[in-house]
Amino acid sequence: xxxxxxxxxxxxxxxxxxxxxxxxxxxxxxxxxxxxxxxxxxxxxxxxxxxxxxxxxxxxxxxxxxxxxxxxxxxxxxxxxxxxxxxxxxxxxxxxxxxxxxxxxxxxxxxxxxxxxxxxxxxxxxxxxxxxxxxxxxxxxxxxxxxxxxxxxxxxxxxxxxxxxxxxxxxxxxxxxxxxxxxxxxxxxxxxxxxxxxxxxxxxxxxxxxxxxxxxxxxxxxxxxxxxxxxxxxxxxxxxxxxxxxxxxxxx
Ligand SMILES: [Zn+2]
Numbered sequence: 001x002x003x004x005x006x007x008x009x010x011x012x013x014x015x016x017x018x019x020x021x022x023x024x025x026x027x028x029x030x031x032x033x034x035x036x037x038x039x040x041x042x043x044x045x046x047x048x049x050x051x052x053x054x055x056x057x058x059x060x061x062x063x064x065x066x067x068x069x070x071x072x073x074x075x076x077x078x079x080x081x082x083x084x085x086x087x088x089x090x091x092x093x094x095x096x097x098x099x100x101x102x103x104x105x106x107x108x109x110x111x112x113x114x115x116x117x118x119x120x121x122x123x124x125x126x127x128x129x130x131x132x133x134x135x136x137x138x139x140x141x142x143x144x145x146x147x148x149x150x151x152x153x154x155x156x157x158x159x160x161x162x163x164x165x166x167x168x169x170x171x172x173x174x175x176x177x178x179x180x181x182x183x184x185x186x187x188x189x190x191x192x193x194x195x196x197x198x199x200x201x202x203x204x205x206x207x208x209x210x211x212x213x214x215x216x217x218x219x220x221x222x223x224x225x226x227x228x229x230x231x232x233x234x235x236x237x238x239x240x241x242x243x244x245x246x247x248x249x250x251x252x
Pocket of ligand 1: 158159160161162163180181182183184185
């Protein structure tokens with residue numbers, strides 16, 4: 001296909017040369033896609049302010065030149081999540097989400113996988129735009145996004161032997177990404193003590209539809225524990241520092 005007409009979210013935007021801009025887009029056809037927007041900085045008319053973060057776009061992309069970057073020919077606005085720009089907490093959470101996607105979304109993903117990830121990204125922006133931007137939302141969004149990016153923690157059975165935990169508190173093995181039973185936990189390091197209730201809440205956080213999530217019992221000590229677990233899990237498995245993280249930590 002030479003000309004691709006699709007939808008897109010801007011994940012990253014970098015000035016290039018005198019007048020161009022290089023963009024990382026998330027598209028429902030293939031995941032992350034790098035394009036060049038010629039003249040984007042020189043001509044106000046050409047893309048007329050559409051290439052901003054938190055804009056949901058309809059785009060036309062020329063992919064003819066297979067050895068160089070695809071070229072963004074047109075972009076029109078479908079919807080803007082403007083409250084992410086006006087509210088500092090929403091802005092911080094939105095930037096964090098885009099950075100996670102930019103670092104982890106696959107290029108050249110299969111259509112079904114790419115479509116699912118795109119819908120998850122849109123649903124996440126919608127939640128940030130309409131919900132209270134707080135630690136609870138951050139935890140739920142981060143969990144759901146890690147799952148969408150292929151990093152789903154095990155939340156039910158021992159990751160070593162598959163047995164269901166029998167005590168109200170269990171050890172969670174960060175590197176193996178799930179709980180370990182008492183027998184398997186002996187001599188292991190990198191364990192965090194968590195309540196089964198916290199694992200159940202996170203499991204529901206993955207399973208529930210977005211409109212059901214406000215009914216989820218995730219607050220107080222359970223939320224503190226869930227937050228700590230997701231943070232350790234993400235740091236270990238993503239393995240890189242996110243630039244937007246200190247900003248988000250100070251905002252929420
Ligand atoms: Zn075990």
